[in-house]
Amino acid sequence: xxxxxxxxxxxxxxxxxxxxxxxxxxxxxxxxxxxxxxxxxxxxxxxxxxxxxxxxxxxxxxxxxxxxxxxxxxxxxxxxxxxxxxxxxxxxxxxxxxxxxxxxxxxxxxxxxxxxxxxxxxxxxxxxxxxxxxxxxxxxxxxxxxxxxxxxxxxxxxxxxxxxxxxxxxxxxxxxxxxxxxxxxxxxxxxxxxxxxxxxxxxxxxxxxxxxxxxxxxxxxxxxxxxxxxxxxxxxxxxxxxxxxxxxxxxxxxxxxxxxxxx
Amino acid sequence: xxxxxxxxxxxxxxxxxxxxxxxxxxxxxxxxxxxxxxxxxxxxxxxxxxxxxxxxxxxxxxxxxxxxxxxxxxxxxxxxxxxxxxxxxxxxxxxxxxxxxxxxxxxxxxxxxxxxxxxxxxxxxxxxxxxxxxxxxxxxxxxxxxxxxxxxxxxxxxxxxxxxxxxxxxxxxxxxxxxxxxxxxxxxxxxxxxxxxxxxxxxxxxxxxxxxxxxxxxxxxxxxxxxxxxxxxxxxxxxxxxxxxxxxxxxxxxxxxxxxxxxxxxxxxxxxxxxxxxxxxxxxxxxxxxx
Numbered sequence: 264x265x266x267x268x269x270x271x272x273x274x275x276x277x278x279x280x281x282x283x284x285x286x287x288x289x290x291x292x293x294x295x296x297x298x299x300x301x302x303x304x305x306x307x308x309x310x311x312x313x314x315x316x317x318x319x320x321x322x323x324x325x326x327x328x329x330x331x332x333x334x335x336x337x338x339x340x341x342x343x344x345x346x347x348x349x350x351x352x353x354x355x356x357x358x359x360x361x362x363x364x365x366x367x368x369x370x371x372x373x374x375x376x377x378x379x380x381x382x383x384x385x386x387x388x389x390x391x392x393x394x395x396x397x398x399x400x401x402x403x404x405x406x407x408x409x410x411x412x413x414x415x416x417x418x419x420x421x422x423x424x425x426x427x428x429x430x431x432x433x434x435x436x437x438x439x440x441x442x443x444x445x446x447x448x449x450x451x452x453x454x455x456x457x458x459x460x461x462x463x464x465x466x467x468x469x470x471x472x473x474x475x476x477x478x479x480x481x482x483x484x485x486x487x488x489x490x491x492x493x494x495x496x497x498x499x500x501x502x503x504x505x506x507x508x509x510x511x512x513x514x515x516x517x518x519x520x521x522x523x524x525x526x
Numbered sequence: 527x528x529x530x531x532x533x534x535x536x537x538x539x540x541x542x543x544x545x546x547x548x549x550x551x552x553x554x555x556x557x558x559x560x561x562x563x564x565x566x567x568x569x570x571x572x573x574x575x576x577x578x579x580x581x582x583x584x585x586x587x588x589x590x591x592x593x594x595x596x597x598x599x600x601x602x603x604x605x606x607x608x609x610x611x612x613x614x615x616x617x618x619x620x621x622x623x624x625x626x627x628x629x630x631x632x633x634x635x636x637x638x639x640x641x642x643x644x645x646x647x648x649x650x651x652x653x654x655x656x657x658x659x660x661x662x663x664x665x666x667x668x669x670x671x672x673x674x675x676x677x678x679x680x681x682x683x684x685x686x687x688x689x690x691x692x693x694x695x696x697x698x699x700x701x702x703x704x705x706x707x708x709x710x711x712x713x714x715x716x717x718x719x720x721x722x723x724x725x726x727x728x729x730x731x732x733x734x735x736x737x738x739x740x741x742x743x744x745x746x747x748x749x750x751x752x753x754x755x756x757x758x759x760x761x762x763x764x765x766x767x768x769x770x771x772x773x774x775x776x777x778x779x780x781x782x783x784x785x786x787x788x789x790x791x792x793x794x795x796x797x798x799x800x801x802x803x804x805x806x807x808x809x810x811x812x813x814x815x816x817x
Binding site: 264265266267268269270271272273350352369370371372373399400401402403404454455456458459461464465468469471472500501502504505506507 | 531532533534535536538539542543546548549550551552553554556557558559560561562563564578738787788791792795796798799802803811813
């Protein structure tokens, strides 16, 4: 059995370990971004007293004449076409609903769906366009901040290490064993409750710990970063990945590989 | 207790994983998550400690005050426990939601300390039947991430280790009236011996096996748990079963043996961390809450 107790260590500020050359322009609500009135206002800003002021805490992004502030940590804002993973918390109680839906979906079930429309108060309406979406079976859910999930063409990934992952834009990441037959997808309405093999479980647990390490070091999550992190973590035992120094080492290696790949 | 909603498939996955000794985060059934302990974090207490175990965060403060001993035990001081489940920990604790859990934890703490050898209460006596030290132990739940009892006990033990009670002398003058004199030196204190202070090990029964240090998701899959309070030598001071499910006597025996084994390792780790912290001396860098 393993038990490890230690004294806490103060966290190092990230910029020291990363060594970024370009400093990001960080602002907090109320900070003046610029006094130049020639810019167009984007999200996260407002005009007051002849200058552009930030309304959220984040980094300033400038595209030609448009200035906006991208929040570092925020509630999920739905956009049409996003893939999300969600848990059913409440349901409409009507007679037809009881008879029809309760056989398929219960409170507490996880589903994957696509955003169909966004209402003015921020609520989103979801639809499951094909059998690719729908109820999720056995697997592990990891909840992260939505701003760390990179926007990509597809959010369903079958990783070569042996498991599959759905990166929900709302920050809910679902890791599950890759189904053997290509016809069975993650969705549909019947869940497969047979025991998952030990080898698959190890891959899933390792991926889960890798995702948590990436999130603690505030790295963007997408299929390549997760895969590189998985490969960097192979020399360590799965449960050792929960220790801070091993987390840092693995993410450092991942960052190196990603930089080499881009450069 | 705070709970998370899980789908049937997720529960099945967790239960099958436990049977194969591979939990969701890669731990075995008898592995603890990584623990951080720091003492002396609250300046206006006699002793304090903060313990972080995964997502569970507990702060304990001990204040020593003078009072009158209880009538049935005139030669001893005593401990009073109070547990505050703050709404910070989880939305379920909003308003009076956390009171039930707080009372349950406080009652458990009273039970495990309710024996002669846990804390030397005679050392807390100043003059029999008149004055004694009362230690008010206040526990604050900052964040709830599963396995509350274990973390609270570790924090209470660390805080008692850190407690410094001022040394007092009783002076008697000719008329017989007593005067209590506090020592001038602020560092002249008595320390409590925490050798025999027990720690709780919570064993949750999931499927056919039991796990130590369950996360919130694992607690949602377990119908019954056993709380075993163990001292550093492996002596069981108290045992309690929680949960709606039933446990058969063989399971209880197995879980108790696991609890004793795990408890001894827990005590050894805690002792070594506390001694290491003390050896760093008063000049050590305190991380506190802004680290």
